[in-house]
Amino acid sequence: MPDKTIKAMQLWRAFVPKWAFAPLSGEGASRFGGRWNPVGAPTVYAARELSTAWAEYNQGFVQHPALIAQLELRNAMLADLTDDDMLADFGCPADIHQCEWRMHLDKGEVPETHRLRLALIDLGYDGLIYPSFMSPGGSCVALWRWNGPGAPHLDVVDPDGRLPKTPASWL
Template identity: 70%
Template structure:
């Protein structure tokens, strides 16, 4: 399996401002499910480029208000699905990046990406790096584990403490 991510891997995340006090929860993905997680499994989706975070958030539709935050990831074991050698080693076709996971999930079946997630979790992976669908050339990260002691750590960069600490700012 791949080595842990280099210290200081910078990630960007755009999300609904209402949830600005929970930038590390992963509960939005757990509520609805996603390409790399079934319903009920908290997951952080982020991008390696700021422009990719914005494109993924809006999904090519109307430009919605968003909070964009920078994160630093350390100690994560990530399967790099942008690397052809890694894809071959895992027995994957590039078709997995065009996989219609939502339609499969809506039909009550298990998407191939969710099955791969389970395989990778068992192998000790904390997440995947994958090509952005909405921003050609951009890359994204889906994290399944990011807060366990002495493992993958994801921290929001907020040096001036501007993010709210509770939902009170939205009442």
């Protein structure tokens, strides 16, 4: 397999302000599951554009308060599912992006996106790039491995150290 490692990528993440002390935890996705992860699997979801991060966070509904952080991802092997050729290489139909994953979970079924996640992990991918459902033309990243031994490096861009280090800032 050719090297598909992305040397550096700027990302944007909008998230609940209460979690300002842990912008890279992936625990929200772990608790509730997501399009590209089952419950119990920490995953960082971020967008490649600021406007996409905002649209994905609010899911087209009420505009909730959010904290938006810039992230830098380095040395990640990502499957680019915005590329039709790569989708075809994995034997995936283009309509996988319309997968009704919540409905499948509610029925006790495994969504096709979760099956693809497992296949990609087996192939050594750290995550994937996928088209935004809420922001046409935008794209997102779901990252399953980061900041561990042999994993890609993910940093929050906080040059002045403004993010809190503990949840005590909300007390």
